[in-house]
Amino acid sequence: MKVECAYGMESTVTIQIAAVGDDANMNVFWSTVVEPVLARCPSQVSIHLPDVRPLSLAQMAAVVAIATRVRSNGGTVSYIGAEPDFHQVVEVFARRPEDSGKKAKVGFVRQVGLSTIHTVQTGFSILVFAVSLVVALIGAIRHPQTIRWRDFFGAAAASSTDALPVTVLLCSIVGFIIAFQTMPSFEQFGMPSMVGVVIGVSMVRELGPLITAIILAGRSGSAFAAELGTMTVTNEIDALRALDLEPVRFLVVPRLLAVAIMAPLLSILATLAGLMGGYLVLWDKDISFLFFYDQLKHSLHPHDFMQAVFKMFVFSLLVGSAGCLAGLQTADGPGAVGRSATRAVVAGIVLVILADGLMGAIFYSLGW
Amino acid sequence: MTHANDESSVILSADRLSIGYDGEAVMRDLSFDVRRGEVLVICGGSGCGKTTLMRTIATLLPPISGSLKVSGVELVGADKRGLTTIRNSIGVMFQNGALFGGLSVLENVMLPMEAHRHLRKPVRREMARCLLSAVYLQDAANKLPNELSGGMQKRAAIARALALEPPIVVLDEPSAGLDPITSAELDQLIKYICHSTRRSFIVVTHELPSIFEIADRMVFLDATTKTVTAVGKPQELLRSGPERVRQFLSRTPNDPKKEAA
Structure with a gap:
């Protein structure tokens, strides 16, 4: 110009x-x-x-x-x-806004107050969700015909067979790494065969369920949050409520039951894969499988396996609940579903590790 | 509106155009043109291919055969440069507004300018504010799209479609889901912008009040024959158009006896 x-x-x-x-x-x-x-x-x-x-x-x-x-x-x-x-x-x-359009600054005290209210509200909503979940689970157990079995089988497949390859792969590699890392120390004391005990105890009591739970949080937790989050954004959850169908019972219960049943089974396979991965290092040191099996038999007790299955059951409930809650609490906006999925994964992993620590302390104090 | 007749030069022309998905034609042998400074309404019953035609004009769907010229550039077989020329000639407003939810309304309008113009930020901002003023959204500049009503979102989308000052603006169902007053206000806005900026508007709609209010001419797509049944002024087509078009424009239901026969 x-x-x-x-x-x-x-x-x-x-x-x-x-x-x-x-x-x-x-x-x-x-x-x-x-x-x-x-x-x-x-x-x-x-x-x-x-x-x-x-x-x-x-x-x-x-x-x-x-x-x-x-x-x-x-x-x-x-x-x-x-x-x-x-x-x-x-x-x-030339029409311009009457005010500057800038939002008024929020004072420190007001900010603290708003954060407190938000935290209390979040806590309350979690409590409400937990109570309605327990009620819905009891209702579902009393009336199994009310469970949406299509959702149940879909979630069961997603959290078991679909997750099996990656879980088995990761656990076998972790078992292999533990054996590999501990072998030199035990060799110094002339006890390379003791590596089998370390692999057995760590995989069965701790790492098998923990790694499975973390994979579950990444796969199923985020998937639940994304599914329910999308349904929230597209008003499907409101439609359910308007039809007098409780979303927790209709959507959360089948998913939660599916992971609670399938995840412990997945964890057992993952633990076996971890043991096999660890045995590869022992095999390289000419330690026979029968000897390894014998060591496992002497170092592990039935309650160790029960403990692992129980832990995984608790982990799956926590991961599933965190995923579903994050999905149901999805806000509006373009990144809302993504944020819910992220929140589900982070909350799931944090809850799993907290629960693991708590249960570990309880089992130790009980002498298990 | 008489200016359409005064400026009768054609800015978009379709000749025996076939459109559809994956090589399967939804509509065939479409022939019509759009003149500078006119509002051309594309209408027809549900599922007749209005949105498919809109997406083809907006270069989002490749035409199957025939010819579609936009600002003298042939879309069928166009290379990258040709596509860019066509895309810069057309502003599009999608049915749901399709505003970017993470950006404020002002940023949404500034976005095309940032990408395609080499203007300094204060210039772009002032231009975007002018557009928001023109669509009565001056007070919503700093709001996010989800804080706006449906009508406001559509007006913001129109402002964004105008950001690059394209000679053709395509609006997909601008009145859909709006109350009659908001819908009438939007019609007035389209007429005003068309008249004052001498742009051509292609409006895809089946809202009869909007058609009669804004259309200089209309193209009627028939789902049965899968082609253009009539092109002309709505009032004339209502009086002396093909039977199906008159039925559509007079909002007459199908006769069950005729259908049974």
């Missing part, structure tokens, strides 16, 4: 806008003409308009910016070479 800008008296400015130009010229016009005029804010401005109509949006923006600024300071703007109704055209583009 070719621009001629003549400054007359101190409070009077005349601007001439010539033919339509490219963006580079418009940038020059803005910085050399519009911004100085906005800064000086003269009381009278005459704008010479070009012949070409309609004005481009960039030209109109320049006219509007100057006109708005000058008039807000009580000045006058005149348009030369304009149609009689040009003032009205400018008005169409």
